[in-house]
Amino acid sequence: MKIYGISDDENGLSIGTLLYYEKEHSCVIELKEDLDEWTAPLLFTGYVREGIYTIPRDVSYLWVKERVIPHSRQNIGSILSHHRMKSYDEMRFLEISGGRCSQDSLSVSRLEQVPGYVEQRMRRNLRECIPLESYTLLCFFADDTVRKIDLNMLDKVKDMDKVIRNQLLYASCSVGPGGYSAVFNDAIDVPAALLYSSGVAVPLRPDDFAVYVRNNIIDTAESCNILQCSRQNLSYLVKQGQLSPIKKDVKGNLYLRGDVLGSRW
Numbered sequence: 001m002k003i004y005g006i007s008d009d010e011n012g013l014s015i016g017t018l019l020y021y022e023k024e025h026s027c028v029i030e031l032k033e034d035l036d037e038w039t040a041p042l043l044f045t046g047y048v049r050e051g052i053y054t055i056p057r058d059v060s061y062l063w064v065k066e067r068v069i070p071h072s073r074q075n076i077g078s079i080l081s082h083h084r085m086k087s088y089d090e091m092r093f094l095e096i097s098g099g100r101c102s103q104d105s106l107s108v109s110r111l112e113q114v115p116g117y118v119e120q121r122m123r124r125n126l127r128e129c130i131p132l133e134s135y136t137l138l139c140f141f142a143d144d145t146v147r148k149i150d151l152n153m154l155d156k157v158k159d160m161d162k163v164i165r166n167q168l169l170y171a172s173c174s175v176g177p178g179g180y181s182a183v184f185n186d187a188i189d190v191p192a193a194l195l196y197s198s199g200v201a202v203p204l205r206p207d208d209f210a211v212y213v214r215n216n217i218i219d220t221a222e223s224c225n226i227l228q229c230s231r232q233n234l235s236y237l238v239k240q241g242q243l244s245p246i247k248k249d250v251k252g253n254l255y256l257r258g259d260v261l262g263s264r265w
Contacts, residue, residue, distance in 0.1 A: 147199025
């Protein structure tokens, strides 16, 4: 992750922080909470007006694109060659220009570490997100809290209706870059802050869940050892409906220890 500070040079203001996740080619902008709609960058005034200071990745990326040479520029090949770049890279151009453009007095500069106010917000980012039945997410947050969220209650989120109408789309749920959102099919984002505020707290810590998984989910080899049987015998139990794997794989299944023990009775 690369970290950049965003400043308003003309007014001597610190605007916020740009976090760039290189592997995902994604970025998120965290604005300072003392901004208002007059001091915030024009693209973000609508968010600030609503008290939202964590800018979604698509809008953050748009802000970056507006400040650099476009990919479609006619002489882009010559520009890349001049800067010894093998391919087009918005963030590299942002660094070269210092994030400056003719539309405002903003600039960006590299930071060595995440500012304190950003670290504090990141404590409510996602560590893990598990899609349960009935379109309910079980979310593990960085502050070691666990919450359940009924997606039917988030009907104001853009395209949420598509998620709760499509089981495959719902099952594609994963944690977005930096834990800032739950992402469906890498196209529909639900902000972690919204999941945190909308969820119902579960009296469980992520470590509790990890211990449960470590002690209660076993593979084919351990299942055979418990039952004192061969893989063929275990496969027969599954085919007869006497044992159900919680995850199937060509190299071997995963089972709940209790189900394996129960199949002996």
